[in-house]
Amino acid sequence: MGKNILIVQNFNPNKGNNSVISATMYALKDDDVNIEITSAVPETAIPQYGIKCYDWLVSYKDVLYNKSKVKKVGALLREMVWVCYLFIWILFYKMHIELWLPARKRETVKAYKRADVVVFPGGHSFTTMNGLGQVFSHCMGFYFGKILDKKTMVYAHTIGPFKGRFSSVIKWMSMYVLKRTDLITIREKDSMQYMKGCNAVLTAETVFSIPTDMSLAKQVTELTNLRKQGKIIVGLTIHHIYYKYFFTKEEYVRHMVTVLDMITNEFDCNVLLIPMEANTGNYNDRHLAKEMKEKMQKPDMFTIIECDYEPSVTASIIANCDMFIGTKTHSIVYALKGEIPILCIAYQQKSNEFMDLYGVLENSIDLKDINKERVTKIFSRMYNHLDEIRKIQKEHNAIIRSKSLENKELLLKLLDNE
Numbered sequence: 001m002g003k004n005i006l007i008v009q010n011f012n013p014n015k016g017n018n019s020v021i022s023a024t025m026y027a028l029k030d031d032d033v034n035i036e037i038t039s040a041v042p043e044t045a046i047p048q049y050g051i052k053c054y055d056w057l058v059s060y061k062d063v064l065y066n067k068s069k070v071k072k073v074g075a076l077l078r079e080m081v082w083v084c085y086l087f088i089w090i091l092f093y094k095m096h097i098e099l100w101l102p103a104r105k106r107e108t109v110k111a112y113k114r115a116d117v118v119v120f121p122g123g124h125s126f127t128t129m130n131g132l133g134q135v136f137s138h139c140m141g142f143y144f145g146k147i148l149d150k151k152t153m154v155y156a157h158t159i160g161p162f163k164g165r166f167s168s169v170i171k172w173m174s175m176y177v178l179k180r181t182d183l184i185t186i187r188e189k190d191s192m193q194y195m196k197g198c199n200a201v202l203t204a205e206t207v208f209s210i211p212t213d214m215s216l217a218k219q220v221t222e223l224t225n226l227r228k229q230g231k232i233i234v235g236l237t238i239h240h241i242y243y244k245y246f247f248t249k250e251e252y253v254r255h256m257v258t259v260l261d262m263i264t265n266e267f268d269c270n271v272l273l274i275p276m277e278a279n280t281g282n283y284n285d286r287h288l289a290k291e292m293k294e295k296m297q298k299p300d301m302f303t304i305i306e307c308d309y310e311p312s313v314t315a316s317i318i319a320n321c322d323m324f325i326g327t328k329t330h331s332i333v334y335a336l337k338g339e340i341p342i343l344c345i346a347y348q349q350k351s352n353e354f355m356d357l358y359g360v361l362e363n364s365i366d367l368k369d370i371n372k373e374r375v376t377k378i379f380s381r382m383y384n385h386l387d388e389i390r391k392i393q394k395e396h397n398a399i400i401r402s403k404s405l406e407n408k409e410l411l412l413k414l415l416d417n418e
Helices: 015-027 042-049 061-065 069-093 103-114 132-147 167-178 189-194 214-219 221-229 249-266 285-294 311-319 329-337 349-357 372-383 386-404 406-416
Strands: 003-010 033-039 053-055 117-120 123-126 151-159 183-186 200-202 233-236 270-273 302-304 323-326 342-346 364-366
Touching (some): 003 015, 003 406, 015 151, 015 406, 042 053, 061 069, 069 132, 117 406, 123 132, 132 151, 151 189, 183 189, 183 406, 189 200, 221 270, 285 302, 311 329, 323 329, 386 406
Parallel strands (some): 117 151, 151 183, 270 302, 323 342
């Protein structure tokens, strides 16, 4: 019988989060382990991953997705009552007395109790960029494993930054948990500045370890139709949330429209928007892209993929483009490992470091610095050297995949020492 791994706080509506789970499961597929997951929306996570999935220990799903304000408030109050009761439950548990648990949380707690190691999957969760409520949910959901005397591991993560509103509280919560974590693997150097007093190892993003299946994109109608036109296809991802740290929405849209007009007018390329969020009905990257399209000079040359596809298909779509402009973190990872020349628009240092790993940092620009002139300079140079850039990225792939798999080896070592 294999040992049990519980992966917690997966946000499955996000394709980047899905990719991390897929990469972790892929890496562990030949090892004798049992994996369970706590996901933001477990009813959709179960068919996505094909394994048992449960609700987050402290969840804001119903607050986030309810359309009714009354229901949102009701869901928030219900979760606040649960948090208060959870602290009481923990107090009695430490005295070897197990209190009653509500049905909606019972299976989640049982999953923690079955686990040999509780793993926080790769991503970017311990930062002020996610807000106080979300970071509290992450800290509580992860540290609960330590409260139950389980081994804990943060798996290929980005830590920080901690600045702005509630920064002192969020940093204190995060570092309290991280300093008590058995093992932390970090996916880029910048995060190591926060790791004093922590058992941290620098590895690489876990999704780099998954090979890209080029054939999966054949099912995507929008890509097939663009291929028939014979023009260069420039894939694109945008960020519908994090632009607000640098611009108003109107400013971000204006900057991106000038870039899109440059690509379609001056270079006569088609642009394909590749969504990185599930189309839940809430405001997402598709909605923002449509606002950009309405303001373009040639909107017919800007295609938005409407269907939701699995991360493996999304990675294949990106790898089947001729060039790519990426803002979402894991779309940048998809392009790098898919050996597609990428112009990276980095909203944080992690993206620049991924580009540097592949030897193409010169093709990166910070989100705060985007404008038509700067992007045109990079795009023009890349457009004229696509084969050379593709060759550079290909030369780095094997080394980085090996570095990525170190996360798995360290997790298995932690399991063996459990």
